[in-house]
Amino acid sequence: MSSIIQLLPDHVANQIAAGEVVQRPASVVKELLENSVDAGSTEIKLIVKDAGKTLIQVIDNGRGMSVTDARMCFERHATSKIRFAEDLFSLHTKGFRGEALASIAAIAHVELKTRQEQDELGTHLVIEGSKFTSQDVAVLPKGTSFAVKNLFFNIPARRNFLKSDMVEFRHIIDEFERVALAHHNISFVLYHNGSEMFNLPSSNQRQRIVNIFGGRTNEKLVPVKESTEIVEIQGFVCKPEFAKKNRGEQFFFVNNRFIKSGYLHHAVMAAYEGLLKDGCQPGYFIYLDVPPNTIDINIHPTKTEIKFDDEHALYAILRSAIKHSLGQFNVAPVLDFERDANLDTPYSYEHKEAVVPAVEVDRNFNPFADEKPARAASAASSFTAAPAFRREKASSWESLYTGIAPAADEIAEMNFESEEVTGSLFNEAEVEQAVYKTYQIHKKYIVSPIKSGMVIIDQKRAHQRILYEQFLTNITIHHASSQQLLFPLVLYYNQSELDLLREMRQALENTGFVFAEFNLDHIVVSGLPVNVAESEVSILLEELINDLQQEVPDSSFSQTDSIAKSMARSLAVKTGTLLTDKEQEAMVNALFACKEPDVSPFNKPTFITVSVEDLDKRFAI
Structure with a gap:
């Protein structure tokens, strides 16, 4: 063979x-x-x-x-x-x-x-x-x-x-x-x-970070430095108030080699415990210098993962170093046992009465009097007591209207329409349907009765579908309305993010955004879509940039679709939001007015139907 x-x-x-x-x-x-x-x-x-x-x-x-x-x-x-x-x-x-x-x-x-x-x-x-x-x-x-x-x-x-x-x-x-x-x-x-x-250009670490990610990055950075026998740590972490939803500006370098490490990332998150909002990620630029014989680089084809000899000690050192830096620069609350002696109150003041300040008032001062008589009166009776003011009794108000009796021919008869109900605007079936109410369950689902039973709607997915079709229509037909801002918003981004926003500027303007300026490191927003709050603009654009960076299709329609999906996901009502009866009813009506009400923009079901027969079967057990 x-x-x-x-x-x-x-x-x-x-x-x-x-x-x-x-x-x-x-x-x-x-x-x-x-x-x-x-x-x-x-x-x-x-x-x-x-x-x-x-x-x-x-x-x-x-x-x-x-x-x-x-x-x-x-x-x-x-x-x-x-x-x-x-x-x-x-x-x-x-x-x-x-x-x-x-x-x-x-x-x-x-x-x-x-x-x-x-x-x-x-x-x-x-x-x-x-x-x-x-x-x-x-x-x-x-x-x-x-x-x-x-x-x-x-x-x-x-x-x-x-x-x-x-x-x-x-x-x-x-x-x-x-x-x-x-x-x-x-x-x-x-x-x-x-x-x-x-x-x-060649520079120091902080300046290099600022040159890459924009001038406003400098105010976000908190320096971190620690030197031990196991590792030497230096670099920067970002202040908690600048945390983002995505994990963009997070860098670990070991011996000047970029690595990815979920274990070390967990150490950073542990140092920020109690300082971050839910779902937010801090930025950091951490440089670790360890002896080469204590790491193994050759465990991954791209050499972005490293095996450490003593990971537990490295974890503890990194977490404590970051926690110390956040406290040292007054980012995180710390226990301060030092006090200023100048703020102490002497014991001899314990039973001492407070001195009431003397206030002298010139009661004869009249700002509407002539200047010379006023000065003379003030000089003659300087700081002397004056009798209390008396308010003259006003004349009877009825006298103001004497002689204005109305003419007899000017008085018109007023006929009142009869309140007797002669008929109904709706037939009995419609009236019976109108008394149906929607109910919200656990601030997540909306239940609405229908003829065959009831429909249970996921409020988040339903709102995503509604907003998605609205944005898609606005972008393609170009008739979205905007609300102008009294004070324009200035938002700072790095070079790549600004290039992406320039590429999507026309589509964003069709949804209702108005951009006054596009500069080298920031944009100026002077108008917003009607359903976007001013406080949501920064978060909305950050999530949109992140989504588009991950996957930007080639065709313009697909780009439009991605923008509409991203904005719908960011602006949709969240699970746990309490809706009023009118809001629930409006959402139900808007959902079933959509072209595809049964699925969200991300191909997930928006509602399920439970028939009366199904309920009868459950109770027949």
Whole structure:
């Protein structure tokens, strides 16, 4: 019997490895940026076109590579970061597996330009699907330029699985921010489709955070610092009043490497216990420095998860450090045993009576009198007692109306309509139906009787359906009304959030929003939809931005649908809200006036029907 196991060709093996390393354009961005950081660069430039599908180029001024290294870097398991297995437990660099460049070259057109400082000429390589097509000597600046074009050109199935440009670019920005936050001493620039999105000069940690997330971020930050034998902690946490519904601005860095850790996140949430509203998440930028031999990085393909030797101690230290910082900067209440001695009252004052202040009044002062007589009278009787004021009795008010008797011909007869009921506006069946009432159960469900039994409505889902169809109609027909604000609202956002709002500006204005200004770091809202309260605007736009960042479809109709769904979910009446009888009746009528009243915008049932027969069966037991 012949053998059935065989070795895969290199190009097939590289494509399979690429499925683990390169999941989307953001994966390429992460690998190339980390290589530039490891090369000792002080300036890194990222150029992206069409959310990375057409071009991803990283240019740095690092050490560069020799001719041999330039070819070797595309081989599988070729790396300059480690030599022995023991090196995995003393890592001080980013990439170390040696699979990234080989995987990228297997599924894209790659152009590499590199030169070392001591060399006069550099190397120019072109690779298409793991095949070297050209190698030339060229005059190049010091450093490396790595261009990845036409990603997944030979794997169309993977390319079809990519999301919209907005979503893919959001992932690229996430990777860019993570690397930029971890290395504040390096200058970063990001261009997308020819437009400069970020220009981050070399700075300190706090300034780097402010440059990325906007100028108003500075007032949110509370510094955290702790040094122990196990870990050295530094960074910032955000004040509780700036907590958001989504988990956007939350970053953990271990030895300047971004990680995700639910365990450490729980430690942060424990430090904020009692300070946050329900469902809110605090922002934080925590930098942990631990000995390399106490962590294991190589447990996840993307290296975003780390195994710690002593997680329990790390948890306790992180929680206490954040709690201490919140108390130190008067964010959280603390016990203060120090008192100001100046506020103490001497014991000798215990039985002492309070001194009543003497008040002198000039009772002859008249502001309406002539100036000279007033002064004379005031001088003659300065601070002398005067008789009490007397109010003259007014004349009888009846005398004001004498001689105004009405003429006889001006008095008209007033005929009153008979109150006798001659008929009914409704027939008996309609009157019987009108006396039916709706009832609210547990501030969650509305029960309304119908001919065949009763209908039980979920008030939250029903209101979502009502608002969804209203917003969808307003956006498409452009006739929404607005309420103008006396004092316009100024809301601050970072660059990516502002770009998203600009993209959705027309659709938002069709729902009733009025935007007076769109500036570099904030917007000015001067008008709101009729059913949106001023206090809800910030929360509504934050949730809308979060929803759109997670999934923005390509077509304009789908974008409109996403906006209508997000706004309906944010503004719908919540479970636990008490509704009046009129509100219940209005909701029932509005629900059954919808085009699809039986499901919410998220395809969940809005009501169920219980027939009289079903009730009879239950009682027949």
